[in-house]
Amino acid sequence: MSDQDHFVEIRYAQKSYGSLEVLKDISLNVERGQIVAIIGPSGSGKSTLLRAINDLDPLTGGEVWLDGVQVNKSLPHRQYEKHINEMRQHVGMVFQHFNLFPHMTARENVTMAPMLLKRLSKAEADKLAEEQLDKVGMLDRIDYYPSRLSGGQKQRVAIARALAMEPKLMLFDEATSALDPELVDEVNLVMKKLAEEHMTMIIVTHEMDFAASVCDRVLFMDQGVVVEEGPPSVVFKNPTKERTREFLRKHLAGAA
Amino acid sequence: MDIDLMMRVYPFFLTAAWTTIQLSVLTALLGLSMGALGASARLSRFALLRFVGAAYVSLFRGTPALIQLFILYFGGPQIGIQLDAFEAGVIGLGINAGAYMTETIRGAIISIDKGQREAARTLGLSQWQATYKIVLPQAARLMVRPLGVNLNMLIKATALVAAISVVELTYTAQRYIGSTYKPFEMFLLAGVLYMIIIYATGRAVAWLDRRVQIT
Ligand SMILES: Nc1ncnc2c1ncn2[C@@H]1O[C@H](COP(=O)(O)OP(=O)(O)OP(=O)(O)O)[C@@H](O)[C@H]1O
Ligand SMILES: [Mg+2]
Numbered sequence: 001m002s003d004q005d006h007f008v009e010i011r012y013a014q015k016s017y018g019s020l021e022v023l024k025d026i027s028l029n030v031e032r033g034q035i036v037a038i039i040g041p042s043g044s045g046k047s048t049l050l051r052a053i054n055d056l057d058p059l060t061g062g063e064v065w066l067d068g069v070q071v072n073k074s075l076p077h078r079q080y081e082k083h084i085n086e087m088r089q090h091v092g093m094v095f096q097h098f099n100l101f102p103h104m105t106a107r108e109n110v111t112m113a114p115m116l117l118k119r120l121s122k123a124e125a126d127k128l129a130e131e132q133l134d135k136v137g138m139l140d141r142i143d144y145y146p147s148r149l150s151g152g153q154k155q156r157v158a159i160a161r162a163l164a165m166e167p168k169l170m171l172f173d174e175a176t177s178a179l180d181p182e183l184v185d186e187v188n189l190v191m192k193k194l195a196e197e198h199m200t201m202i203i204v205t206h207e208m209d210f211a212a213s214v215c216d217r218v219l220f221m222d223q224g225v226v227v228e229e230g231p232p233s234v235v236f237k238n239p240t241k242e243r244t245r246e247f248l249r250k251h252l253a254g255a256a
Numbered sequence: 257m258d259i260d261l262m263m264r265v266y267p268f269f270l271t272a273a274w275t276t277i278q279l280s281v282l283t284a285l286l287g288l289s290m291g292a293l294g295a296s297a298r299l300s301r302f303a304l305l306r307f308v309g310a311a312y313v314s315l316f317r318g319t320p321a322l323i324q325l326f327i328l329y330f331g332g333p334q335i336g337i338q339l340d341a342f343e344a345g346v347i348g349l350g351i352n353a354g355a356y357m358t359e360t361i362r363g364a365i366i367s368i369d370k371g372q373r374e375a376a377r378t379l380g381l382s383q384w385q386a387t388y389k390i391v392l393p394q395a396a397r398l399m400v401r402p403l404g405v406n407l408n409m410l411i412k413a414t415a416l417v418a419a420i421s422v423v424e425l426t427y428t429a430q431r432y433i434g435s436t437y438k439p440f441e442m443f444l445l446a447g448v449l450y451m452i453i454i455y456a457t458g459r460a461v462a463w464l465d466r467r468v469q470i471t
Contacts, residue, residue, distance in 0.1 A: 054378060056374060056377070056378065081382060085377075085380050085381070085382050086380065088378055088380040089380035091378070092378075093375075093378040095371060095374070095375065099369075099372060099374065100375075101372065101375070101394075103393050103394050103397070103470055112389060113376075113379040113380060113381065116381065116389065117379070117380050117381070145470055147470065158375075161379070162378075165379055165380065
């Protein structure tokens with residue numbers, strides 16, 4: 001039943017809220033180990049597209065495939081829930097506002113899902129939490145509650161939480177947009193590290209420099225369509241579309 | 257003020273206060289259960305359940321508790337519900353308190369940022385797992401204070417069951433007024449005992465609220 005050859009494949013994705021068309025027939029393929037950045041003005045549908053990949057915002061049309069399995073296949077409610085919960089275990093997601101669980105320590109944030117869903121013992125889960133929090137440089141804060149962490153630290157714990165489920169795909173929705181400028185680098189560094197480990201990642205970002213330095217491919221979206229896509233060297237340096245040029249002009253000027 | 261009289265009758269008032277406490281505890285337990293059910297119904301994904309929950313709340317908050325008690329106790333036998341006064345008091349007040357607690361519990365649940373549930377679902381948790389692992393533990397902490405307010409109201413509302421002759425504080429005060437003609441002393445005595453019960457409860461709620469806050 002799988003006629004698809006790509007690790008992530010989005011076919012003719014459509015999304016509308018009433019009469020508002022947010023995604024208009026978007027298709028996108030991502031290969032294993034690739035890192036794709038999605039850029040574009042506010043309201044262009046970047047988050048909607050990203051969140052469609054794990055069905056957080058279900059599409060109104062089109063298909064999403066991950067590693068040979070259709071994510072948004074039509075099933076009766078109960079079966080669909082079972083299917084989607086299983087799919088989501090393989091897709092890590094990092095949010096702009098971290099969404100750490102405030103009633104749990106950094107350790108508990110990381111161990112909760114593996115213990116509940118993968119039946120890890122407390123000891124196994126603790127070991128996993130130590131590994132993952134060490135990886136993001138948060139081992140020394142392992143027993144802190146989120147309220148006592150800075151934004152950058154929270155985001156690093158949130159990344160560790162996602163990684164603890166051993167995802168094959170990571171989605172980042174403006175992971176550094178809510179951070180004070182001096183805290184952005186520590187999160188970017190963690191993402192670079194993941195890139196070096198060949199984690200497949202789709203990254204929505206407003207940071208052009210970061211996108212240019214880690215991504216294999218950049219997608220420029222505007223008003224629900226992909227206006228231009230290609231390697232960062234082309235999209236950033238020699239964009240072919242006027243809309244892309246205009247966006248970059250504004251954005252790079254704004255950033256400078 | 258007839259202090260002497262008050263000293264003589266207060267043991268009877270203590271017994272009555274104990275009845276008030278029992279009424280309050282049972283009513284609170286029933287109210288909490290009804291509140292949990294009511295909130296679940298109001299937040300259900302099934303429209304019919306949502307409707308039932310909303311109807312429950314507006315019916316029992318929209319009519320006087322005294323009328324609800326009268327219907328249950330005096331009207332009940334007509335439709336085959338036979339309850340003694342204490343049972344009718346607990347059930348009537350409990351269902352009434354449940355309507356208020358439904359709104360308290362629902363309010364706490366919907367005030368949890370929806371990013372919390374999203375983050376949980378993204379990890380692969382089911383709707384129910386996200387609810388009991390992530391949303392409810394946070395909502396429960398927010399509920400303590402407002403449920404404390406519900407509890408305060410509920411304790412005061414137990415005075416209503418005097419009207420169906422449950423021998424609790426208010427009824428006892430009225431009865432002693434009948435034989436002593438000293439309403440000031442008798443109501444004062446009842447009032448002081450209510451105040452002690454409510455004050456102690458308030459302290460307990462405040463203590464619990466401090467205990468559950470995240471450090
Ligand atoms: N739940 C919703 N109901 C109605 N409209 C929505 C909803 N969610 C998003 N939209 C609309 O969909 C469009 C795309 O939103 P989206 O969040 O995907 O944009 P974005 O590219 O991520 O923007 P930003 O850079 O500001 O995060 C916007 O016009 C937004 O107002
Ligand atoms: Mg967005």
